[in-house]
Amino acid sequence: MEQGFIKASSANLPRIDLIMLGTFLASNKDFCSAEFRNVKTSMSARASYGDDAVSYVQLKREGNLCTIKAKICPEHKVHAKLYGVSLVVDEQEETVKSVECHDCVASQGGCKHAMAFLMWVHRRSEDPSCTSIECYWMKSKLSRVGSTLKYITAKELSKGSPSLPSNTEVFEKFVEEGRRRLTKCELMKYQKDYVLDRLLSLSMDNLVLKYKEKCCDKFLDSVIFSDADINNVEEETREQHKSKLWYELRYGSDCFKSV
Ligand SMILES: [Zn+2]
Known part of the structure; x- marks a missing residue:
């Protein structure tokens, strides 16, 4: 963990509600670019990717600002280097200040890892509150494939429910x-x-x-x-x-x- 950071859990993660998310996406040119209006964004924003790919979430609070960092497992190369992402939220103003990916060469801000992480924090804010506290400082499900998990079936991926038409x-x-x-x-x-x-x-x-x-x-x-x-x-x-x-x-x- 980085200096000054603590493990993130369902008890200390800042809330990003739908209004905050919408305001940030609408006002941020990186995420409004032509590329991001296409399918790619909705792919990285979908729950089944983010929930399996996000790992080692840590956070630090300074004044009104909360900085959250995580590692994202690339979707197609589960053993490749993880992508570091960080997200800054102003909890007083209730705004998302920034979200960045530190390891994407191609991205000037809005890459799919940043997007996946932003959506992940948002989804955690929408999760029904639970009596047990879930710690987010752990390996992602995708990264465990090949080490502690021998393989992963499509069914076991988060919310992996193939939508098959009812008649054949x-x-x-x-x-x-x-x-x-x-x-x-x-x-x-x-x-x-x-x-x-x-x-x-x-x-x-x-x-x-x-x-x-x-x-x-x-x-x-x-x-x-x-x-x-x-x-x-x-x-x-x-x-x-x-x-x-x-x-x-x-x-x-x-x-x-x-x-
Ligand atoms: Zn990236």
Whole structure:
């Protein structure tokens, strides 16, 4: 923690209500610029990013001013350097004085980290008051991915509630159309009636998936290649390194010396 700062918690964080937020955004040219009126701002302002990305919140009060500092985890590189941000609030006047990101080369003030932090403090002000005090001096959820958290699923991200349409009509139409026209669409492979290309189905990956057999000998016994299969593979893979199929089938083929 920096000199003179204390750990921030739900008990000592200054309040930024909607009026304060609106006044600041409207009067601050950094956040009113063309770039910030677009999707990017609403992305960094959304709760699911900020709540997982904000960490090590500390604050200091001097006179009417409260300075809050935090580290923001970059959204796409969870182990990259954290971005330092600071926010100054005048608690007497009830105004947001400034919000800055110290590590963004590109930003002259209004970057998405600054925006995410401002919105985070605002959301904490709107949180229903709770009897227990929550400390904000901690690692962010995003930064824990890969160390204490092995991975994070989309569901576990804060408020990660995918909005799926209640009826699947559009999806079904797509799949139906896809059966007729799409040969390389990944989605089609997950449909029950999907038939894998005969030669591709001879790859190690697909054979393992097909037989799901743990015993090596039993597995080898169950795999049967017809002469036609072998001839077709030979014909299709003559170009070797130019053939995608060759790479696919070569993988793990040491087990099948006969192929
Ligand atoms: Zn930044």
